[in-house]
Amino acid sequence: MDSETEPRLVTTRRVEFVDTDMAGIVHFTNFFRYMEQAEAEFFRSQGHSLALTKNGSGVGWPRVAASASFKAPAFHNDVLQIRIYVRRRGFKSLTLQFEFRRSETLVATGQIKTAYCRFRPDLPIESLEIPAEFDSLLGPYDPTADKERSDKNE
Amino acid sequence: MDSETEPRLVTTRRVEFVDTDMAGIVHFTNFFRYMEQAEAEFFRSQGHSLALTKNGSGVGWPRVAASASFKAPAFHNDVLQIRIYVRRRGFKSLTLQFEFRRSETLVATGQIKTAYCRFRPDLPIESLEIPAEFDSLLGPYDPTADKERSDKNE
Amino acid sequence: MDSETEPRLVTTRRVEFVDTDMAGIVHFTNFFRYMEQAEAEFFRSQGHSLALTKNGSGVGWPRVAASASFKAPAFHNDVLQIRIYVRRRGFKSLTLQFEFRRSETLVATGQIKTAYCRFRPDLPIESLEIPAEFDSLLGPYDPTADKERSDKNE
Amino acid sequence: MDSETEPRLVTTRRVEFVDTDMAGIVHFTNFFRYMEQAEAEFFRSQGHSLALTKNGSGVGWPRVAASASFKAPAFHNDVLQIRIYVRRRGFKSLTLQFEFRRSETLVATGQIKTAYCRFRPDLPIESLEIPAEFDSLLGPYDPTADKERSDKNE
Numbered sequence: 001m002d003s004e005t006e007p008r009l010v011t012t013r014r015v016e017f018v019d020t021d022m023a024g025i026v027h028f029t030n031f032f033r034y035m036e037q038a039e040a041e042f043f044r045s046q047g048h049s050l051a052l053t054k055n056g057s058g059v060g061w062p063r064v065a066a067s068a069s070f071k072a073p074a075f076h077n078d079v080l081q082i083r084i085y086v087r088r089r090g091f092k093s094l095t096l097q098f099e100f101r102r103s104e105t106l107v108a109t110g111q112i113k114t115a116y117c118r119f120r121p122d123l124p125i126e127s128l129e130i131p132a133e134f135d136s137l138l139g140p141y142d143p144t145a146d147k148e149r150s151d152k153n154e
Numbered sequence: 155m156d157s158e159t160e161p162r163l164v165t166t167r168r169v170e171f172v173d174t175d176m177a178g179i180v181h182f183t184n185f186f187r188y189m190e191q192a193e194a195e196f197f198r199s200q201g202h203s204l205a206l207t208k209n210g211s212g213v214g215w216p217r218v219a220a221s222a223s224f225k226a227p228a229f230h231n232d233v234l235q236i237r238i239y240v241r242r243r244g245f246k247s248l249t250l251q252f253e254f255r256r257s258e259t260l261v262a263t264g265q266i267k268t269a270y271c272r273f274r275p276d277l278p279i280e281s282l283e284i285p286a287e288f289d290s291l292l293g294p295y296d297p298t299a300d301k302e303r304s305d306k307n308e
Numbered sequence: 309m310d311s312e313t314e315p316r317l318v319t320t321r322r323v324e325f326v327d328t329d330m331a332g333i334v335h336f337t338n339f340f341r342y343m344e345q346a347e348a349e350f351f352r353s354q355g356h357s358l359a360l361t362k363n364g365s366g367v368g369w370p371r372v373a374a375s376a377s378f379k380a381p382a383f384h385n386d387v388l389q390i391r392i393y394v395r396r397r398g399f400k401s402l403t404l405q406f407e408f409r410r411s412e413t414l415v416a417t418g419q420i421k422t423a424y425c426r427f428r429p430d431l432p433i434e435s436l437e438i439p440a441e442f443d444s445l446l447g448p449y450d451p452t453a454d455k456e457r458s459d460k461n462e
Numbered sequence: 463m464d465s466e467t468e469p470r471l472v473t474t475r476r477v478e479f480v481d482t483d484m485a486g487i488v489h490f491t492n493f494f495r496y497m498e499q500a501e502a503e504f505f506r507s508q509g510h511s512l513a514l515t516k517n518g519s520g521v522g523w524p525r526v527a528a529s530a531s532f533k534a535p536a537f538h539n540d541v542l543q544i545r546i547y548v549r550r551r552g553f554k555s556l557t558l559q560f561e562f563r564r565s566e567t568l569v570a571t572g573q574i575k576t577a578y579c580r581f582r583p584d585l586p587i588e589s590l591e592i593p594a595e596f597d598s599l600l601g602p603y604d605p606t607a608d609k610e611r612s613d614k615n616e
Contacts, residue, residue: 016345017358018181022174022230022513023581028525029172029498032491037324050325051384051484063490067529073587076176076359119485125535170499171512176359177427182371183340190337191478204479205330205538217336221375227433230513273331279381326489330482330538337480384484 007083007099009042015078025073032066035098035110038082042096046137057121059128061114064093068110078102089138090146090154092116092127161237161253163196169232179227186220189252189264192236196250200291211275213282215268218247222264232256243292244300244308246270246281315391315407317350323386333381340374343406343418346390350404354445365429367436369422372401376418386410397446398454398462400424400435469545469561471504477540487535494528497560497572500544504558508599519583521590523576526555530572540564551600552608552616554578554589 013034021027040050052058074080081101088095093115100107115127116134130141148154167188175181194204206212228234235255242249247269254261269281270288284295302308321342329335348358360366382388389409396403401423408415424438438449456462475496483489502512514520536542542562549559555577562569578592592603610616 016341017175017348018183018341018344020176021171022176022178023522023524024176025524027172028528029491029494032494033324033326036326036491040325049385060485062485062487062535063532065529065531066490067527069527070525073524077357170495171502172495172498177368177370179370182374183337183344186337186340187478187480190480194479203539214331216331216333216381217378219375219377220336221373223373224371227370231511325483326491328484329479330484330486332484335480 007085009038009045009084011038011041011082011084013037013080013082015074015076015080017076020076025075026078028068028070031068031070031100031108031110032112034080034082034100035066035068035096035112038084038098039096039112042084043137048134048137058119060117060119061094062117062125064113064115066110066112068098068108070108071106072102072108074100074102074107078107080107086138087111088146088148089130089141090149091141091143092129093154094130094138161239163192163199163238165192165195165236165238166233167191167236169228169230169234171230174230179229180232182222182224185222185224185254185262185264186266188234188236188254189220189222189250189266192238192252193250193266196238197291202288202291212273214271214273215248216271216279217266218269219267220265222252222262224262226256226259226261228254228256228261232261234261240292241265242300242302243284243295244303245295245297246283247308248284248292315393317346317353317392319346319349319390319392321345321388321390323382323384323388325384328384333383334386336376336378339376339378339408339416339418340420342388342390342408343374343376343404343420346392346406347404347420350392351445356442356445366427368425368427369402370425370433372421372423374418374420376406376416378416379414380410380416382408382410382415386415388415394446395419396454396456397438397449398457399449399451400437401462402438402446469547471500471507471546473500473503473544473546474541475499475544477536477538477542479538482538487537488540490530490532493530493532493562493570493572494574496542496544496562497528497530497558497574500546500560501558501574504546505599510596510599520581522579522581523556524579524587526575526577528572528574530560530570532570534564534567534569536562536564536569540569542569548600549573550608550610551592551603552611553603553605554591555616556592556600 015026019026019030043050051060083099085097087097093113095113098110116130118126118128169180173180173184197204205214237253239251241251247267249267252264270284272280272282323334327334327338351358359368391407393405395405401421403421406418423435426434426436477488481488481492505512513522542564545561547559550557555575557573557575560572577589580588580590
C-alpha cells in the first residue's frame with residue numbers, strides 16, 4: 001500500500017505569534033501540532049474522532065512514531081497549506097503523511113504512525129484491529145499489498 | 155488572611171529556547187506554565203500532588219482564575235527565581251501568589267486561584283472543603299481572618 | 309472609556325486534543341493562547357499585525373498584564389465562541405476583554421493589557437503613543453473619558 | 463561515525479501536568495520539547511548555546527529533521543531519564559540521538575538533526591561548517607568515517 005499521489009485532505013493553518021521563536025521562525029515542535037490538527041480534521045471529515053476515551057475507558061489513536069523534515073523556514077502569519085496522504089493503512093496501525101507548503105515552497109514534510117487502541121482503567125493500553133467503520137476514510141485493509149507489516153501490532 | 159512577606163517556596167526555572175517568541179523574549183503564556191510548575195513543586199514539598207484523578211475519578215485543583223503582570227522582559231537562558239506565597243487559604247479554594255526575579259529585577263508577578271474538587275465519571279466537577287491534610291502546607295483555615303470569602307465556593 | 313456591550317469581533321476556536329490535560333478538560337494556559345489568536349484576528353480585520361518586529365527592530369504590542377476567570381470546563385472538540393471587546397483604549401496601552409462561550413454556557417472571561425512599543429537593537433523596549441492609524445480599529449483616544457489612566461505609560 | 467554506546471549526557475525531566483492530555487499520558491509533542499531541553503543542557507555543559515542570534519544576526523542550530531518512536535506511555539510526575547548520544551558529527555550538521563527511560567522501561571527514542579547556520583537580516587539562513595570550537599563537545603569531524611554524508615550541506 002504505497003503512498004498516494006492525491007491528498008485525502010487539503011487544509012490550511014495560519015502561523016500564530018506564539019508559534020514563533022527568537023530566531024524569528026516557527027519552532028519545529030509546532031509542526032507536530034499542525035499535523036495533529038490536520039489529522040483531526042481528516043478524521044472529522046467522516047465523523048470520526050482522534051479520541052473517544054472517557055473516564056479512562058474508550059478507544060483512541062496513540063502515536064507509535066512521528067517524524068518531520070524541515071525544508072524552509074515558516075514565519076508569523078504564513079498561511080501554510082497542509083496536505084494529508086494515507087501512507088499506509090495497516091491492520092492495527094495507520095501512517096499518515098503530511099506536506100506543508102507556502103505557495104510553491106515546500107516548507108516541511110512529516111509522518112505520524114498511530115495505532116488503534118483500547119484504553120481501560122488499570123489495564124495496559126491494548127492495540128486492536130482497525131474496525132471496518134474506518135474503511136471509507138482510510139481504505140480497506142489489503143494484506144497482499146501491505147509489504148511493510150512486520151509484526152502483529154501493525 | 156493577608157499575603158505573606160516570607161515565601162513558602164523559592165525555586166528557579168531556566169527559560170528554554172521554545173519559550174521565546176519572535177520578539178526575542180519569553181512569550182507571556184509561559185509564565186502561567188512556570189507558575190504551575192512552581193505550584194507543583196510546592197505541593198510535592200509535602201507529598202501532595204496537583205492531580206490525583208485517575209480514570210475520571212479523584213480529586214484535583216482546577217483553576218478558578220489566573221493573572222499575571224509583566225514588569226520586565228525575560229530572555230533565553232535566564233534563570234528566573236520564582237517565589238511562592240499563600241495569598242489566601244480559603245475554605246474550598248486557595249490563592250497562590252508568585253514573583254519572578256532575575257537577580258534584582260522583578261520580571262513578573264502572578265496569582266492562581268484554585269478550588270479543591272472531586273472528579274467523578276459523568277458528573278459535574280464538585281468543589282469540596284480543603285481537607286485538614288493540607289493544613290501543614292497551607293496553614294489551617296481561619297474563618298475570622300478570611301475577609302475575602304464571598305460565597306460558599308470559596 | 310467603559311467596557312462595551314457590543315463585541316468588536318466574534319470568532320470561534322475548536323479545542324484541539326493537545327489543548328486537553330489528564331483531567332479531561334482544556335488546560336487553563338490555552339485560554340491565553342486562544343485570546344491572543346482572537347486578538348490577532350481582530351487586528352488583521354483592519355490590516356494590522358500584533359508584531360512588526362524584524363531583526364530586532366520594529367513595533368509591537370508586548371503584554372503588560374493578562375488575566376482569566378474560568379467559569380465552566382471546556383472539552384475536546386468544543387467549538388468555543390470568542391467575543392472581543394475593547395475594554396479601554398488608553399494613550400499608550402490597550403485593554404481587550406474576551407468572553408468564551410459554548411452555546412449558552414459562559415466558559416471563561418479574560419483580559420489582556422498591551423502597550424504599543426518600539427523595539428530597537430540593544431536598547432530597552434520603549435512604549436509609544438498609539439498612532440492614529442489604529443483609531444478606526446480601537447476608537448480615538450478620549451482623555452476626558454479615560455478615568456483609568458494613572459501614569460504616563462498608559 | 464556510528465552511534466555510540468556511551469551517552470554524552472544523562473539528565474532527567476519531570477513530566478509536568480501541562481504535558482499530559484485527556485488520554486492521561488504525555489502528549490507526544492512534548493518529547494520533542496524534552497529533547498531540545500536536554501540538547502540545550504548538553505551544549506551548556508561546555509559553555510555553548512543553541513542560539514546566539516540577536517537582532518536577526520548571529521549563529522544557531524535550526525532543525526533539519528526530528529523524529530521519535532514511542533515505546534511506552536509516560537505519565538504525570540514521571541521523572542524520565544534522558545540519555546544523549548552523538549549519532550553523527552557531520553561537516554555542517556549534527557545528529558543527536560535521545561533515549562527516554564523510566565526506571566528500566568524504555569519510554570521513547572528520538573533523533574534531532576540540526577545544521578550550524580548563520581542568520582543575517584534580510585538574507586536567507588546560510589549553513590556553515592561547524593567550527594573547531596565544538597570539537598571537544600562533539601568530537602572532531604572525520605570525513606573518512608562519515609559514510610552518511612550525501613551532499614555539501616551535511
